[in-house]
Amino acid sequence: MSNPRKPEQSVTTTCAYCGVGCGFKAETISGKIVRMTPWKEGKANHGHSCVKGRFAFDYYNHADRVRKPLIRSSISDEWREVTWDEAFNYAASELKRIQLKYGKKSVGAVSSSRCTNEEIFLTQKFARAVLGNNNIDNCARICHSPTQFGLTSTVGWGAASQHFDSILQADVIVVVGANPTEGHPVFGSLMKRRIREGAKLIVIDPRKTETVTSAHCKADIHLAIRPGTNVAILDSIAHVVVKEELYNQQFIDQRCEVDEFHNWCALVSAERYAPEVIGPQCGVDPELIYAAARLYASGPNSAIYYGLGVTEHSQGSTGVMCLGNLALSCGMLGREGVGVNPLRGQGNVQGGSCLGSWPHVFSGYRFVSDKPTRDSFEHEWGVPLDPEPGLRLPNMFDAALAGTFKAMYIMGEDPVQSDPNQNHVIEAFKNMECVILHDLFLNETSKYAHIFLPGSSSLEKDGTFTNAERRVSRVRKVVEPIAGYQDWQIVLKLMNKMGYAVAYDNAGEVLDEIARLSPAYRGMSFDLIDKVGSVQWPCDENAPHGTEVLHREKFPRANGLGTFMLTEYVPTREKTSDRYPMLLTTGRILSQYNVGTQTRRTANQIWHPEDVLEINVEDATQRSISDGDFVTIKSKFGETELRAKISTRVNPGIVYTTFHHAKSKANAVTSDLSDWATNCPEYKVTAVDVIPKNITNLIYESIASHEKIDQLGN
Amino acid sequence: MKILIYYLVSFAGQIDLKGNKFMWSEIRNLIEEVDYGTPPREGKLVNLTIDGVNVSVPEKSSIMFAAAAAGKPIPKLCATDTLEAFGSCRVCLVEIEGKYGYPASCTTPVAEGLVVRTTTEKLDQIRRGVLELYLSDFPPGEIADGWSEFHETLKKEGVSRHRYGQGKNHFDELLDTSNPYFLFDPSKCIVCSRCVRACSEIQGTFALSIAGRGFDSVVNAGQDENFLESECVSCGACVQACPSHALVEKSLFEGEYKHV
Numbered sequence: 019m020s021n022p023r024k025p026e027q028s029v030t031t032t033c034a035y036c037g038v039g040c041g042f043k044a045e046t047i048s049g050k051i052v053r054m055t056p057w058k059e060g061k062a063n064h065g066h067s068c069v070k071g072r073f074a075f076d077y078y079n080h081a082d083r084v085r086k087p088l089i090r091s092s093i094s095d096e097w098r099e100v101t102w103d104e105a106f107n108y109a110a111s112e113l114k115r116i117q118l119k120y121g122k123k124s125v126g127a128v129s130s131s132r133c134t135n136e137e138i139f140l141t142q143k144f145a146r147a148v149l150g151n152n153n154i155d156n157c158a159r160i161c162h163s164p165t166q167f168g169l170t171s172t173v174g175w176g177a178a179s180q181h182f183d184s185i186l187q188a189d190v191i192v193v194v195g196a197n198p199t200e201g202h203p204v205f206g207s208l209m210k211r212r213i214r215e216g217a218k219l220i221v222i223d224p225r226k227t228e229t230v231t232s233a234h235c236k237a238d239i240h241l242a243i244r245p246g247t248n249v250a251i252l253d254s255i256a257h258v259v260v261k262e263e264l265y266n267q268q269f270i271d272q273r274c275e276v277d278e279f280h281n282w283c284a285l286v287s288a289e290r291y292a293p294e295v296i297g298p299q300c301g302v303d304p305e306l307i308y309a310a311a312r313l314y315a316s317g318p319n320s321a322i323y324y325g326l327g328v329t330e331h332s333q334g335s336t337g338v339m340c341l342g343n344l345a346l347s348c349g350m351l352g353r354e355g356v357g358v359n360p361l362r363g364q365g366n367v368q369g370g371s372c373l374g375s376w377p378h379v380f381s382g383y384r385f386v387s388d389k390p391t392r393d394s395f396e397h398e399w400g401v402p403l404d405p406e407p408g409l410r411l412p413n414m415f416d417a418a419l420a421g422t423f424k425a426m427y428i429m430g431e432d433p434v435q436s437d438p439n440q441n442h443v444i445e446a447f448k449n450m451e452c453v454i455l456h457d458l459f460l461n462e463t464s465k466y467a468h469i470f471l472p473g474s475s476s477l478e479k480d481g482t483f484t485n486a487e488r489r490v491s492r493v494r495k496v497v498e499p500i501a502g503y504q505d506w507q508i509v510l511k512l513m514n515k516m517g518y519a520v521a522y523d524n525a526g527e528v529l530d531e532i533a534r535l536s537p538a539y540r541g542m543s544f545d546l547i548d549k550v551g552s553v554q555w556p557c558d559e560n561a562p563h564g565t566e567v568l569h570r571e572k573f574p575r576a577n578g579l580g581t582f583m584l585t586e587y588v589p590t591r592e593k594t595s596d597r598y599p600m601l602l603t604t605g606r607i608l609s610q611y612n613v614g615t616q617t618r619r620t621a622n623q624i625w626h627p628e629d630v631l632e633i634n635v636e637d638a639t640q641r642s643i644s645d646g647d648f649v650t651i652k653s654k655f656g657e658t659e660l661r662a663k664i665s666t667r668v669n670p671g672i673v674y675t676t677f678h679h680a681k682s683k684a685n686a687v688t689s690d691l692s693d694w695a696t697n698c699p700e701y702k703v704t705a706v707d708v709i710p711k712n713i714t715n716l717i718y719e720s721i722a723s724h725e726k727i728d729q730l731g732n
Numbered sequence: 733m734k735i736l737i738y739y740l741v742s743f744a745g746q747i748d749l750k751g752n753k754f755m756w757s758e759i760r761n762l763i764e765e766v767d768y769g770t771p772p773r774e775g776k777l778v779n780l781t782i783d784g785v786n787v788s789v790p791e792k793s794s795i796m797f798a799a800a801a802a803g804k805p806i807p808k809l810c811a812t813d814t815l816e817a818f819g820s821c822r823v824c825l826v827e828i829e830g831k832y833g834y835p836a837s838c839t840t841p842v843a844e845g846l847v848v849r850t851t852t853e854k855l856d857q858i859r860r861g862v863l864e865l866y867l868s869d870f871p872p873g874e875i876a877d878g879w880s881e882f883h884e885t886l887k888k889e890g891v892s893r894h895r896y897g898q899g900k901n902h903f904d905e906l907l908d909t910s911n912p913y914f915l916f917d918p919s920k921c922i923v924c925s926r927c928v929r930a931c932s933e934i935q936g937t938f939a940l941s942i943a944g945r946g947f948d949s950v951v952n953a954g955q956d957e958n959f960l961e962s963e964c965v966s967c968g969a970c971v972q973a974c975p976s977h978a979l980v981e982k983s984l985f986e987g988e989y990k991h992v
Contacts, residue, residue: 053981064759622912
């Protein structure tokens with residue numbers, strides 16, 4: 019028959035893929051998900067969707083899902099299936115043994131942006147209240163930690179100033195180091211809608227992305243900078259704003275620290291930031307810098323959207339500050355249609371950031387060293403808490419190599435694939451005595467784990483996600499957890515087994531605790547979200563239904579004023595040389611999500627069966643590389659092989675790849691440099707050389723991979 | 733209930749309690765359970781009568797929208813409130829007192845004092861005639877147990893058969909199953925262009941178009957390419973918009989897709 023089966027039930031929930039956080043109705047027949055349809059009332063997506071959230075849900079039921087807990091005493095042993103009880107007991111006894119032998123601070127935890135707010139909060143509670151130290155970090159470390167730092171220093175809060183719909187009021191849209199139509203597709207569609215209505219578009223990106231040019235979407239100005247020169251180009255734009263007095267004096271006088279403004283003017287107006295000087299350094303026509311500055315300042319509403327192309331640099335935090343400075347100087351904050359907005363990569367990076375999975379701050383970014391804050395947590399949790407900040411994720415790896423860090427609980431992360439300098443990370447894991455991995459699938463990191471706790475996908479649990487516009491939406495259980503427990507229950511059980519008595523009847527009670535302990539979430543509850551659909555923080559007695567646009571009257575800083583940070587350009591140490599003459603930069607593609615553990619297990623593979631290396635025709639010809647050849651990419655950190663794709667999207671001297679496939683090992687090549695302030699790795703700039711590879715034995719692989727695609731297509 | 737809430741919002745003059753102006757009602761005032769047929773608008777309220785019910789809606793709303801708000805939804809195929817009106821299916825015709833003819837309610841804007849009738853003997857006759865024409869080129873074995881908008885409209889209007897013999901038809905058109913997640917069955921396509929408009933207006937990819945004219949009109953991904961080879965980014969907006977399950981998720985089928 020060719021009439022479709024009619025779904026029996028429908029549950030409204032939130033997509034777990036990118037930071038847009040689309041509302042979906044998950045429809046089931048006999049307890050199995052048969053369709054995801056976009057929710058018309060979803061405030062982030064208004065009934066729209068992309069190929070990931072709409073269709074790529076089958077991973078949840080994939081044969082590779084681990085359905086029973088696994089343990090082994092050594093990573094050279096085979097995994098052994100055990101009961102949950104046995105796994106919890108083993109994990110608890112190992113953690114206790116290690117803490118007894120190596121000290122309280124020899125263990126730590128890592129949470130992930132794929133987890134719900136409730137799970138992230140419980141994981142940091144696990145580290146602080148149960149393990150008794152602040153060794154807790156999350157994957158925002160490797161993507162948007164500079165956002166946190168850079169925006170907090172200038173405008174007070176490390177989060178998007180606007181809601182997504184605000185872009186429909188923007189006259190000038192500036193996209194820096196982001197590719198919304200691929201990375202945040204539903205927001206990308208909204209942006210394109212506004213561009214079709216006539217908004218101007220400025221793109222700052224080394225690559226001619228789909229945002230720069232695609233059907234009915236053309237950038238008016240594309241600053242195709244050399245990777246690593248963000249701060250230079252932004253300072254140069256600021257130079258023009260100051261020199262030509264394009265700034266908004268009234269806004270500066272009323273809303274900003276005027277002395278700091280003058281200090282900033284003195285810096286950026288220096289001749290070394292003149293477009294004529296910076297243009298050649300960035301590989302950009304100076305006239306375009308002038309044009310971009312004039313267009314941005316003229317607005318009347320100019321909105322900045324940026325991504326990891328700003329943050330994942332040795333000057334990532336500085337780059338974010340440049341954006342904050344620019345928006346303040348031109349008065350582009352505090353109303354609809356303007357603002358500075360990070361496009362967060364993963365479904366819950368904003369939540370990961372907000373909820374205290376950091377070694378130095380509790381939820382709401384309040385310092386662990388601050389006594390009154392610590393008191394409130396000690397009071398709620400009933401245990402004394404460590405006033406010393408803990409280790410950041412890279413420091414945990416360093417400490418592991420030094421022999422002082424021995425056990426890690428990792429929830430929903432794959433650091434071996436996603437963290438920089440892969441070999442270093444692997445050696446660190448090998449040096450640990452107990453690695454507890456809590457995930458859906460065995461992955462690269464599980465090769466070095468001793469305990470595997472099978473988690474639940476977002477379709478199998480209750481909780482909330484906070485998207486890139488600070489919107490907190492409900493994640494609702496659609497089907498029963500495949501391995502038996504919702505993730506928050508697993509953390510809870512682990513806490514209990516470690517001897518910490520606490521009980522929650524449902525995830526909503528965890529959100530209630532978050533609300534009690536975090537000012538921005540104070541008014542939130544499952545009830546409120548059920549009633550109004552979703553809520554943007556801050557949500558409190560002044561904003562009982564949340565806040566769409568931040569900074570309307572003042573900035574959340576002690577004096578209520580925005581401030582200017584000094585953003586001297588310091589070129590990265592990662593430079594091209596005779597040996598490594600090209601710059602590698604990395605990004606994402608529409609059909610795959612992050613390290614691909616989910617989307618690679620769906621038919622999305624058909625669009626992106628492998629990562630490829632985009633290379634300009636000039637460079638390819640010089641190296642006798644043809645389209646489709648396998649090439650070796652070498653940096654001083656390592657090497658990997660990818661198929662080359664000759665492309666006009668990258669300029670000569672620059673190559674580009676994605677990191678969705680474990681076998682590509684893109685992070686074996688990336689540098690170990692990181693942001694000066696936050697340790698966010700410099701994924702976006704690595705000096706490399708590209709060498710053609712003998713292709714004979716790879717024809718076989720190519721055939722094999724095509725056969726695989728055919729299978730998936732059926 | 734939801735309709736009532738919409739009213740309260742409308743009557744508040746598009747200003748919320750804090751004095752912020754409501755904006756972009758086209759996307760922000762959508763309601764899951766209700767399809768107003770054309771996008772919500774904002775602005776000054778206009779009063780009119782639909783089948784004897786008084787209703788106030790923002791200016792520039794369509795008569796179709798006003799009717800839905802009045803609780804008198806008008807049958808439709810090519811219209812949905814996530815897309816701008818198109819006026820191609822000719823199912824949503826109405827009578828307006830003092831005006832000639834039978835205008836399509838989706839493309840006719842409201843005006844102060846209009847008196848509109850959505851069902852009269854003549855309208856029902858025309859509407860059934862149009863639906864029968866659609867039915868005459870729809871796979872006959874798949875009318876009874878379907879649940880698409882098209883099927884539901886037929887049921888509601890009491891049309892289950894047509895008066896025509898088997899003429900030229902699209903029953904044997906080739907399926908496009910190239911996309912891993914959805915298929916396109918041209919035999920079920922009523923060429924309402926909702927998919928084409930969703931691809932341009934909502935997704936902004938402009939991959940789809942209608943090729944050919946008249947009887948040969950067919951939804952085309954790219955330039956005579958299949959969906960997979962085309963510019964299509966597989967966002968699913970077209971599948972969401974399709975009223976007749978011509979574009980439909982593969983996951984809703986068990987076993988091979990073939991006509992009865």
